[in-house]
Amino acid sequence: MRNYIIAIFSAALLFTACQRLDTNLYNRTDKLTQYELDDYTGEQDFKLDASYDIPDSLVHVFSLQSQAADENSSTTIYAIYIGEISQIATDTVILYCHGNKWHMDFYWQRAKLLAHCGGKNRFGVLMIDYRGYGMSDGDPSEEGLYADVDAAMKWLQQNGMNNDRLAIYGFSMGSAPATELCSKPRTLTPGWLLLEAPFASAAVMVEDGTQLAMPASYFTNLEIDCAEEIKRCNQPLFWTHGLADMFLGYNTHGQVVYDNYRGVYKESHPVENADHGEVPAKTGFTAYCNNISNFIKQH
Amino acid sequence: MRAAVIIVFLVAILAGCSASRFVKPLDRGQHAVTASFGGPLIKFSGAVIPIPLTSVGYGYGVDTNLTLFGNLHTTSLLFGTGQVDAGVCWNVVTVKRFGLNAAVSANMTIDKWQKNFRAWPVVDLNATFDRKQGGYCYVGCNNWIEFTKLRSHGVNQERQLIFSPQIGHMFVKEKWRFQVEAKYILPYVKNQPNAVDYIGMNHYGATGIYFGLYRTF
Numbered sequence: 001m002r003n004y005i006i007a008i009f010s011a012a013l014l015f016t017a018c019q020r021l022d023t024n025l026y027n028r029t030d031k032l033t034q035y036e037l038d039d040y041t042g043e044q045d046f047k048l049d050a051s052y053d054i055p056d057s058l059v060h061v062f063s064l065q066s067q068a069a070d071e072n073s074s075t076t077i078y079a080i081y082i083g084e085i086s087q088i089a090t091d092t093v094i095l096y097c098h099g100n101k102w103h104m105d106f107y108w109q110r111a112k113l114l115a116h117c118g119g120k121n122r123f124g125v126l127m128i129d130y131r132g133y134g135m136s137d138g139d140p141s142e143e144g145l146y147a148d149v150d151a152a153m154k155w156l157q158q159n160g161m162n163n164d165r166l167a168i169y170g171f172s173m174g175s176a177p178a179t180e181l182c183s184k185p186r187t188l189t190p191g192w193l194l195l196e197a198p199f200a201s202a203a204v205m206v207e208d209g210t211q212l213a214m215p216a217s218y219f220t221n222l223e224i225d226c227a228e229e230i231k232r233c234n235q236p237l238f239w240t241h242g243l244a245d246m247f248l249g250y251n252t253h254g255q256v257v258y259d260n261y262r263g264v265y266k267e268s269h270p271v272e273n274a275d276h277g278e279v280p281a282k283t284g285f286t287a288y289c290n291n292i293s294n295f296i297k298q299h
Numbered sequence: 300m301r302a303a304v305i306i307v308f309l310v311a312i313l314a315g316c317s318a319s320r321f322v323k324p325l326d327r328g329q330h331a332v333t334a335s336f337g338g339p340l341i342k343f344s345g346a347v348i349p350i351p352l353t354s355v356g357y358g359y360g361v362d363t364n365l366t367l368f369g370n371l372h373t374t375s376l377l378f379g380t381g382q383v384d385a386g387v388c389w390n391v392v393t394v395k396r397f398g399l400n401a402a403v404s405a406n407m408t409i410d411k412w413q414k415n416f417r418a419w420p421v422v423d424l425n426a427t428f429d430r431k432q433g434g435y436c437y438v439g440c441n442n443w444i445e446f447t448k449l450r451s452h453g454v455n456q457e458r459q460l461i462f463s464p465q466i467g468h469m470f471v472k473e474k475w476r477f478q479v480e481a482k483y484i485l486p487y488v489k490n491q492p493n494a495v496d497y498i499g500m501n502h503y504g505a506t507g508i509y510f511g512l513y514r515t516f
Contacts, residue, residue, distance in 0.1 A: 203451035213447035249492035
């Protein structure tokens with residue numbers, strides 16, 4: 001009987017198409033022609049007041065070449081560094097891996113906020129637009145995410161960065177490259193891992209969506225699996241998540257990642273009434289910055 | 300992230316993925332081919348639409364009160380996931396114009412990528428009322444049974460039963476039948492947090508609308 005069922009399925013699968021939903025995951029806009037940063041007037045999660053302004057001399061927009069292991073040519077991606085490039089050899093730098101939505105203009109306020117954690121322009125912050133996002137060329141892919149963030153690490157390394165002064169921060173989808181590159185380091189091994197509203201895995205998204213124990217492979221070939229990758233991370237872990245996150249659930253996504261961490265130190269910062277993207281604002285900018293700077297200073 | 304991910308889950312709700320199958324049995328020796336369209340309602344690009352799930356099927360009246368049926372889920376096929384269901388529908392009791400009918404089936408799914416196989420028993424119970432002309436209406440429930448105890452990452456699978464009350468009407472005209480059905484999937488379960496913007500009352504459950512077309516011969 002079992003063989004009969006398998007035979008029926010096999011016959012049916014011969015006629016199936018090879019559509020996958022992977023490429024539809026990525027939420028990008030039309031390609032940008034320039035970054036507007038503080039002049040950006042589109043939707044943003046929050047906007048900081050003038051006390052968080054960054055002098056123009058400390059804002060560097062530039063391009064990088066990113067090439068995944070299975071690619072024959074490189075892709076041009078764009079990056080923004082906040083801070084003195086000449087001081088990367090001595091500064092602590094946060095590599096910010098943004099979420100799935102849009103581009104660096106959307107996340108500019110967040111990058112500025114991180115630069116001010118622990119004092120005005122205390123940390124250098126490097127942010128990139130993954131391939132296919134913002135002004136970056138190419139089309140997004142899972143391996144592309146990792147390659148692009150690694151390209152950012154290469155740039156940091158070329159400018160004097162080492163493992164001990166590099167923190168990596170992943171928000172939402174950005175938790176995937178952040179966790180992956182801590183779990184399986186490439187150019188650099190970050191010294192700290194910070195996750196905001198992490199994405200546990202494609203499997204969890206499918207299970208939340210269906211309420212059944214349904215394999216993710218029914219819909220996607222994405223192998224993003226922060227909940228498993230985190231088990232191999234040994235960096236101190238900082239996790240913050242909105243208790244009212246209606247997109248990536250606190251319990252089904254964030255808590256699973258946090259619980260699976262087996263490294264040297266971890267701390268959690270649940271945020272009351274915060275939906276996805278509201279963690280910095282609902283925590284309070286000062287408290288949010290203090291939490292991050294204390295974590296980096298003390299661990 | 301939300302807007303784009305909704306697309307990812309256009310075929311995500313396999314539970315409640317079609318109208319109730321063969322609400323009443325066919326006549327003895329009768330054949331029917333069927334097509335079904337519809338799914339849970341979601342917000343998509345500002346509009347409310349049903350997830351466009353489709354299936355085609357076949358039924359055969361083994362006896363006056365027993366029909367065998369099978370269905371192939373065509374939307375899933377487009378994405379490399381084979382999904383079929385097969386089962387029986389029988390009339391439990393009929394009193395004048397009222398009837399009680401049950402359908403028991405197995406919904407089986409496998410993907411061509413990782414060959415993951417899952418099967419869920421599905422039980423439909425429907426009370427029917429024959430109108431004097433034009434068909435019958437029905438009210439009942441659809442029940443998916445989940446035997447798996449653990450979700451991914453070793454998390455407990457909370458729900459072993461996916462219960463969905465439903466109401467519908469079968470328009471019958473000679474050799475053609477047209478079915479319209481409304482279903483309320485898990486009306487007692489919060490539909491947030493979730494990557495999919497389901498339409499449910501006070502953010503509970505997911506309402507769905509389904510259409511079926513039958514040709515008997």
